[in-house]
Amino acid sequence: MLMNKVTIIMYHYVRDLAHSRYPEIKGLDAGLFKEQILYLKNHYSFITVEQLIDSHITGSKLPEKAVLLTFDDAYIDHFTTVFPILSENNIQGAFFPPVKAITEHIVLDVNKIHFILAAESNKQKIITEINQELARHRDEYSLQSNEYYYEKLAQPSRFDMAEVIFIKRLLQVELDEVLRKIITNHLFEKIVGIDEKSFSRELYMNTEQLKCMLRNGMHIGSHSFDHYWLNSLSYHKQKEEIGLSVDFLKSIGVDENYFTLCFPYGAYNEDTLRVMAEFNFKAGFSSKVDIAVCTEETIFHLPRLDTNDIPKSSHSEVNEWYAKG
Numbered sequence: 001m002l003m004n005k006v007t008i009i010m011y012h013y014v015r016d017l018a019h020s021r022y023p024e025i026k027g028l029d030a031g032l033f034k035e036q037i038l039y040l041k042n043h044y045s046f047i048t049v050e051q052l053i054d055s056h057i058t059g060s061k062l063p064e065k066a067v068l069l070t071f072d073d074a075y076i077d078h079f080t081t082v083f084p085i086l087s088e089n090n091i092q093g094a095f096f097p098p099v100k101a102i103t104e105h106i107v108l109d110v111n112k113i114h115f116i117l118a119a120e121s122n123k124q125k126i127i128t129e130i131n132q133e134l135a136r137h138r139d140e141y142s143l144q145s146n147e148y149y150y151e152k153l154a155q156p157s158r159f160d161m162a163e164v165i166f167i168k169r170l171l172q173v174e175l176d177e178v179l180r181k182i183i184t185n186h187l188f189e190k191i192v193g194i195d196e197k198s199f200s201r202e203l204y205m206n207t208e209q210l211k212c213m214l215r216n217g218m219h220i221g222s223h224s225f226d227h228y229w230l231n232s233l234s235y236h237k238q239k240e241e242i243g244l245s246v247d248f249l250k251s252i253g254v255d256e257n258y259f260t261l262c263f264p265y266g267a268y269n270e271d272t273l274r275v276m277a278e279f280n281f282k283a284g285f286s287s288k289v290d291i292a293v294c295t296e297e298t299i300f301h302l303p304r305l306d307t308n309d310i311p312k313s314s315h316s317e318v319n320e321w322y323a324k325g
């Protein structure tokens, strides 16, 4: 049986970091993005989402060293920085907007946390602020001690130091959802201090920009509505979250034969796959780090590499992922 391989790369912020209001934001610098595109042009063949789905359905072969670029969260960076570079090079990108941020001009909690971290270089100061908030709410929410949470959550990851992981995990997963929002909003106001609606318009693309990219050959897929960890939701709640994003995709004119879902945080479960089948999704993207090998089963949760896994210089030699791809 033919099993197509494809190297799928995941991007988030891509901006001119030196001239950004938040140079500390964990993003890819625009210059390095251009270099990475040149590197990929030298060694890989770019494919589109539609090619990936068609090849899967018809059993046809994808080019050797196929590569697909994916961009999560519909940041304005993707319209102003990424889109012109891709267009110039005749490359398709796949973009995944969290619908609520686009249509209701809110800032996702996950992004509030990014900018809290970027606006305060002394992470210990943020932790002190969090500890005061935990103390304030300890009785009402039956919280454990501050030390308990730090011990449990402060484990460094591939890209973040322990303090940062502690702040992210505490505010994204550990605490009760209501309390999580209270503390995140408190920190956002105190440390970032910008009106949420204005900040949202500055941070994300709008509907017209998404339509413009679609008209120009880019792929737009679902990233759910409210950007929750889907595996933490009931089947019915997942159906609602994904259903709202399907309505949005239809409203901007995405071809229903090529619906794709990119899981927020890469998180999904059996219920997610069931809902995807019900809405006739053709492919899904997770954040598991690997080369994608397309089968009947894996097509609904394809792994992706991070941009940091791929060289960012046009002259770089190929790395270990090239051999595997």
Ligand SMILES: [Zn+2]
Binding pocket: 072, 073, 223, 227, 263, 264, 265
């Ligand atoms: Zn996301």
